[in-house]
Amino acid sequence: MCDIYAWKAAWRAGGETASDWQAEACPTLRGTIACMKRLATVLVVVGAALFAAAPEEFSTAAGTLRLTPIQHASLMIQAGDKVLYVDPAQGSYDGLPQADTILITDIHGDHMVPALVDKLRKPSTVILAPKAVAEKVKGCTVISNGETKTVGAFKVEAIPMYNMKPAADGQIYHEKGRGNGYILTYSGKRFYFSGDTEGTPEMKALRNIDVAFVCMNLPYTMTPEAAAEAVRAFHPAIVYPYHYRGSDTTAFAKALQGTGIEVRLRDWYAK
Ligand SMILES: [Zn+2]
Numbered sequence: 001m002c003d004i005y006a007w008k009a010a011w012r013a014g015g016e017t018a019s020d021w022q023a024e025a026c027p028t029l030r031g032t033i034a035c036m037k038r039l040a041t042v043l044v045v046v047g048a049a050l051f052a053a054a055p056e057e058f059s060t061a062a063g064t065l066r067l068t069p070i071q072h073a074s075l076m077i078q079a080g081d082k083v084l085y086v087d088p089a090q091g092s093y094d095g096l097p098q099a100d101t102i103l104i105t106d107i108h109g110d111h112m113v114p115a116l117v118d119k120l121r122k123p124s125t126v127i128l129a130p131k132a133v134a135e136k137v138k139g140c141t142v143i144s145n146g147e148t149k150t151v152g153a154f155k156v157e158a159i160p161m162y163n164m165k166p167a168a169d170g171q172i173y174h175e176k177g178r179g180n181g182y183i184l185t186y187s188g189k190r191f192y193f194s195g196d197t198e199g200t201p202e203m204k205a206l207r208n209i210d211v212a213f214v215c216m217n218l219p220y221t222m223t224p225e226a227a228a229e230a231v232r233a234f235h236p237a238i239v240y241p242y243h244y245r246g247s248d249t250t251a252f253a254k255a256l257q258g259t260g261i262e263v264r265l266r267d268w269y270a271k
Contacts, residue, residue, distance in 0.1 A: 056240075056264070058211065062153065062187035069268050070096075072110055073195075073215070073243040079186050080153055086182070086193055087111040088120055098122045101151050104129040105161065105195035106179035107136060110243075114138075126151050130158070130180045145177060155185040159206070161197035167219035174220075183209070192236065196243065198222045199230025212236035215243035216252060224248055228255035238262045245269060 055066040055078075065079040071091030077084040084101040089111050099120040104127065105111050114137045117127065127140045128149060134140035143149055145160040162176035174196050181195040181203070192212040197203065199222060212234070216227040224247050231239050232255075239261055241249040253263040 056266075058189060060187035060189045065186055065189065067191075069240075069242070069266055071268055072245060073105070073193075075213075075242070077184070077191075082152060082154075084154065084184075085120060088116050089113045093120065096120075099125050101125065101154065102127045102129075103156065103182050103184070103193070104133045104137065104140070105181060105193070106130070106174065107132050108173075108196070111179075111196070112137060128156055128158075128182075130178060132178045143180060145180060153186060157183040157185075159183060159192070159195075160200060160202045161195035162200060163221075164198045164200060169219055171219070194243075196221050199226055199233070203230050204233035206234040206236075209234060209236035210238065212239045213242045214239055216241060216247045216249075217243060217245055218247075224252035225255050228252050231256060231261060232259055235259070235261060238264060240264045240266060242268055 055068040058065045058067065060079075062080060065077060068076045068078075070076060070088070070093070072089070073087045074090050075086050076096060077086070082100040083097045084103065085099050086103045087105055087110075088099070088102060089109065093116065099122070102117060102120065102125060104117075112133055117137050121127070121139070127137065128143045128151070129137060129140040130144060131142050134142045141149070143156065143158045145158050148155060148157045150156070159181035160176060161179045161181040162174045163172050166172050179195050181197060182193045183206070184191045184193070189210045190208060192206060192209045194203065194212070194214045196215055212231065214227050214231055215221045216224045221243065222230075224241070224244075227241070239256070241247070241252050249265050253265060256263050
């Protein structure tokens with residue numbers, strides 16, 4: 001037997017189009033073995049894709065908030081009937097829903113891709129971003145360090161993100177005041193997205209964070225150990241390393257052992 005419809009459904013579930021498969025058919029017994037082999041391959045690929053994109057779920061008084069890591073610093077949040085993206089820039093967006101809200105942290109290409117914002121937006125989409133981003137992405141509502149804005153059931157607070165010293169190559173990749181980290185509050189649950197930053201005094205002074213997403217990678221941000229030191233200071237209940245390409249997240253987890261902070265390691269770079 002060969003069920004092309006099962007292939008197509010499975011392929012869609014993996015976020016790809018079925019068009020390549022629609023031309024395929026397995027009309028004879030001769031093709032059955034090859035057909036089954038291809039089906040098995042598809043299911044393995046889909047399984048991997050589902051694992052990579054598996055949403056994290058958080059219960060709130062207003063229902064479940066689902067957060068899907070997309071890649072690097074890019075993620076999607078679904079809560080109530082709303083869809084919110086943070087830094088839509090990297091990974092695949094095929095099959096993902098249009099945005100009600102988009103938060104952008106900074107101007108670099110791993111955080112801001114104007115063409116992708118255009119693809120995800122609809123006329124009612126609210127895009128919150130710092131001024132430097134608003135100069136490159138049309139239709140943003142500017143939010144600056146320290147400001148708070150409310151979008152429907154979400155409260156968004158802009159937190160400074162910056163390098164405190166030049167990198168080893170002498171560059172300051174993130175000047176203070178240009179970009180925003182964000183605290184997103186939904187039904188009383190507070191999610192922190194660091195953006196690209198070192199462990200600044202402002203980060204260390206955060207309080208009552210339920211779930212934190214914290215960057216690490218040199219030369220742009222900080223080491224896993226420095227990230228752990230900052231996280232230890234503001235003590236979220238749960239922390240996810242994100243934006244960690246090339247970094248050893250196990251060193252981050254090890255540095256937080258015994259603190260009572262739950263470290264959740266996920267693969268943000270699965271193919
Ligand atoms: Zn970055």
